[in-house]
Amino acid sequence: MKYKKNILETVGHTPLIQLTKISKGLKPMIFVKAEFFNPGGSVKDRPAIKMIEEAEKAGLLKPGGTIIEPTSGNTGVGLAQVAAVKGYRCILVMPDKMSEEKFALIKAYGAEVVKVPTTATSSPESYNNVAQRLATEIHGAFLPNQFQNPYNPDSHYLTTGPEIWEDTDGKVTHYVAGVGTGGTLSGVAKYLKEKNPKVQIIGIDPEGSIYSGAYSKSYKVEGIGEDFLPRNVNMALIDHFERVSDRGAFETAVRLAREEGILAGGSAGAAVCGALKIAENLKETDVVVVILPDTGRAYLSKFYSEKWMKEMGFTKESPYRITLKELLAKKELSDKLISISLKSTVKEAINVMRKSGISQLPVLHNNGYVGSLSEISLMQGIFDRTIQVSDEIKKIMNKPFPELDESKEAIEAFHEFALGSPAILVLRDSKPTGLLTKIDLLDHFLEENKEFASV
Numbered sequence: 138m139k140y141k142k143n144i145l146e147t148v149g150h151t152p153l154i155q156l157t158k159i160s161k162g163l164k165p166m167i168f169v170k171a172e173f174f175n176p177g178g179s180v181k182d183r184p185a186i187k188m189i190e191e192a193e194k195a196g197l198l199k200p201g202g203t204i205i206e207p208t209s210g211n212t213g214v215g216l217a218q219v220a221a222v223k224g225y226r227c228i229l230v231m232p233d234k235m236s237e238e239k240f241a242l243i244k245a246y247g248a249e250v251v252k253v254p255t256t257a258t259s260s261p262e263s264y265n266n267v268a269q270r271l272a273t274e275i276h277g278a279f280l281p282n283q284f285q286n287p288y289n290p291d292s293h294y295l296t297t298g299p300e301i302w303e304d305t306d307g308k309v310t311h312y313v314a315g316v317g318t319g320g321t322l323s324g325v326a327k328y329l330k331e332k333n334p335k336v337q338i339i340g341i342d343p344e345g346s347i348y349s350g351a352y353s354k355s356y357k358v359e360g361i362g363e364d365f366l367p368r369n370v371n372m373a374l375i376d377h378f379e380r381v382s383d384r385g386a387f388e389t390a391v392r393l394a395r396e397e398g399i400l401a402g403g404s405a406g407a408a409v410c411g412a413l414k415i416a417e418n419l420k421e422t423d424v425v426v427v428i429l430p431d432t433g434r435a436y437l438s439k440f441y442s443e444k445w446m447k448e449m450g451f452t453k454e455s456p457y458r459i460t461l462k463e464l465l466a467k468k469e470l471s472d473k474l475i476s477i478s479l480k481s482t483v484k485e486a487i488n489v490m491r492k493s494g495i496s497q498l499p500v501l502h503n504n505g506y507v508g509s510l511s512e513i514s515l516m517q518g519i520f521d522r523t524i525q526v527s528d529e530i531k532k533i534m535n536k537p538f539p540e541l542d543e544s545k546e547a548i549e550a551f552h553e554f555a556l557g558s559p560a561i562l563v564l565r566d567s568k569p570t571g572l573l574t575k576i577d578l579l580d581h582f583l584e585e586n587k588e589f590a591s592v
C-alpha cells in the first residue's frame with residue numbers, strides 16, 4: 138500500500154510551474170514555485186513542522202503543552218495542523234487586518250484565535266507582545282517565535298532550497314521571494330548561494346516596509362514587509378530589494394489567476410510583479426524562480442472582489458484614482474499659487490493668510506521653495522512668545538512642502554498627508570503649479586462617495 142501516515146508527511150515537494158502568458162516578451166524562463174500545494178495552503182507548513190519537532194526534541198514542548206504564536210495567518214494554519222495531528226492546544230494571536238477567511242480557517246482546525254489591533258510592533262497591544270505575554274502566563278506554553286527561531290529558515294535550507302536546485306537542474310540564476318519573517322528567503326538563499334554563489338537573491342518588499350525603505354507606513358498586502366528587522370532576515374544574502382506597490386501586487390495576482398489559471402495570494406502577486414520587472418533586464422539563459430507563498434482562496438473577499446478593489450482605490454473607476462491635476466482644477470482659484478517671500482515678516486504672512494483665507498503658505502526664495510509656514514506654528518510661536526509679529530518668517534518656518542507631479546494620483550497625496558504634511562506642492566514640468574491640502578482631498582471624496590452625500 139502506498140500512503141502517508143498523516144497529513145504532515147504531504148508537506149513539501151511543491152511543483153515548479155512555468156509562466157507562459159504574463160511573461161510574454163521577456164527573455165528568461167520564469168518559474169513559480171507553487172507553495173499553495175502544501176496541505177495548509179502555504180509555504181508556512183514547512184517551518185511549522187520543523188519548529189515543533191525541534192522543540193519536542195529539546196524538551197521545550199511536552200505532551201499536553203500549548204503552542205502560542207503571533208502570526209499573520211499562514212504560520213497559524215501550519216501550527217494548527219501540527220497541533221491537531223500531535224494533540225497540542227494551539228493559541229494564535231493575529232492582527233485584525235487579516236482577512237476573515239484566515240480567522241475562520243484557523244478556527245476550523247480547532248485552534249483558538251486572539252484578535253488584536255493592527256498596531257506598531259512597539260505597542261503593548263501588538264500581536265508579538267500579546268503572544269509573548271500569553272506564553273509567560275500559560276503553563277506548558279511554547280512560543281515558536283518564527284521571527285527569531287533558527288529552525289524557520291532551516292526548514293527552507295533543508296527542503297525548499299534543495300527542491301529548487303534539483304528541479305532546475307542547478308540552472309537557477311535568480312531567486313525571487315517576499316520577505317516576512319525572512320525564513321523562506323534566508324533559508325533558500327543560503328542553500329542556493331552555497332551551491333552557486335552567483336545566484337542572485339531578490340527580496341520583494343511592499344511600499345511601506347522598512348526592509349527597503351527609510352520609514353514604515355501602512356499597506357494592504359499580507360504576510361510580507363515589517364516595521365522592524367527580525368533576526369531571521371539575513372540582509373547579507375540579499376543582492377537586491379524590489380519594492381512593489383499594493384496595486385502592483387493585487388493586479389498581478391488577479392492576472393495570474395485569469396491568464397495562467399494560478400490562484401495565489403497578494404504576496405505571490407507582489408513577487409511575480411517584482412520578478413517581471415527584474416526580468417526585463419535579463420537574458421535567454423537566465424532562469425528565474427519565484428515563490429508563491431499561499432493560495433488565493435484566503436483573499437476572495439479582498440483583492441479578488443471587484444467591490445473591495447474599488448473601495449480601496451485600486452480600480453480605474455475608483456474616485457481615488459483622480460490625478461492631482463484634476464483635483465487642482467476643481468479648486469477655486471486653482472490657477473493661483475499663493476506664496477510668501479523669505480524676507481517677509483510674521484505680520485505680513487498673517488495678513489496674506491487672512492486675505493486669501495488659507496492656513497499654509499510655501500516660502501519662496503530665489504525662485505525656489507525653501508520652506509513652509511502654517512497657521513498653527515504661527516499661532517504657537519506667538520502664544521509661546523518665541524516670535525514677534527515684526528520678526529522675519531525665517532525664524533518660524535518649517536521644511537518645504539513635499540512636491541508631487543500633477544500626473545500622480547490622489548493616493549500618493551494621501552500618503553504624504555498621512556505622514557504629517559499639511560500641504561503638497563503640485564508640479565507641472567518640474568515647476569510648482571498649485572497647492573493641495575487635506576480638505577481638497579476630503580471635498581473630492583465626499584462629492585464622489587454617495588454614502589456621504591448627505592454630509
Ligand SMILES: Cc1ncc(COP(=O)(O)O)c(C=O)c1O
Pocket residue numbers: 181209210211212315316317318319320321322359360361402404405430431
Ligand atoms: C502570505 C505570505 N507571504 C509571504 C510570507 C513570507 O514568508 P517568510 O515569513 O518566510 O518571509 C508569509 C509569511 O507569513 C505569508 O503569510
